[in-house]
Amino acid sequence: MPRIPRQQRAKSTVEAILDAGYISLGRHGLAGTTTTHIADIAGVSVGSLYEYFKNKEAIYEAMLARFVRDLVGVLEPLTPRVVRMPLTEAIPTILYGVQALLLRDEQRYLKYAREVFNADFRLDLSEVSRQLGNIILQYLLHNPQHARMQRFAAMSYIFVNAGMFTVIRHMSDPNPPITYDELVDGLAHMVSHYVRMEQHLARKVEAGLAQGG
Numbered sequence: 001m002p003r004i005p006r007q008q009r010a011k012s013t014v015e016a017i018l019d020a021g022y023i024s025l026g027r028h029g030l031a032g033t034t035t036t037h038i039a040d041i042a043g044v045s046v047g048s049l050y051e052y053f054k055n056k057e058a059i060y061e062a063m064l065a066r067f068v069r070d071l072v073g074v075l076e077p078l079t080p081r082v083v084r085m086p087l088t089e090a091i092p093t094i095l096y097g098v099q100a101l102l103l104r105d106e107q108r109y110l111k112y113a114r115e116v117f118n119a120d121f122r123l124d125l126s127e128v129s130r131q132l133g134n135i136i137l138q139y140l141l142h143n144p145q146h147a148r149m150q151r152f153a154a155m156s157y158i159f160v161n162a163g164m165f166t167v168i169r170h171m172s173d174p175n176p177p178i179t180y181d182e183l184v185d186g187l188a189h190m191v192s193h194y195v196r197m198e199q200h201l202a203r204k205v206e207a208g209l210a211q212g213g
Helices: 008-032 035-042 046-052 056-082 087-118 126-142 152-172 180-212
Strands: none
Touching (some): 008 035, 008 046, 008 056, 008 087, 056 087, 056 126, 087 126, 152 180
């Protein structure tokens, strides 16, 4: 049974194995990566690798957990800032924060996300969705004029999931038809336009109820 790293040296070994996992995926792909590849890149023996992970899939699970942890680590500190911005500024702030994470360490996370998307690997971003949902909730608390939207839950789900997918797809494209700046601007204005439409509909409904009363 794999052991839990408790000493700093053991924790450093596990981190080195995860780092090697991302590098190996960039070189060999999700299916082509082996534990031998990962161990060689990490500078440890295969036996040492198996002390902490029972197989390659267990390494992938830990890699996903770290990716999600770092994504949440980018989003959480942004919350106090973005809730005080107009949507056309708040959304780019979030998307550029995600971009910076995906590009760091020689695009390690971007290559990882690209591989798991292309392989139809189950990429559980529920923690990221919860964090983005919290940002949206805090935004509504600071901007109560948006709270009348009837399709708030649907809009949030679409933005969080489709938006993240679109960002990763765009950054993975070697020749995207538009720049990242254009993508961010388009997403920000699309959401802002949707919100304005919902507010307009809400006002019409309220006016109709007032006249009926």
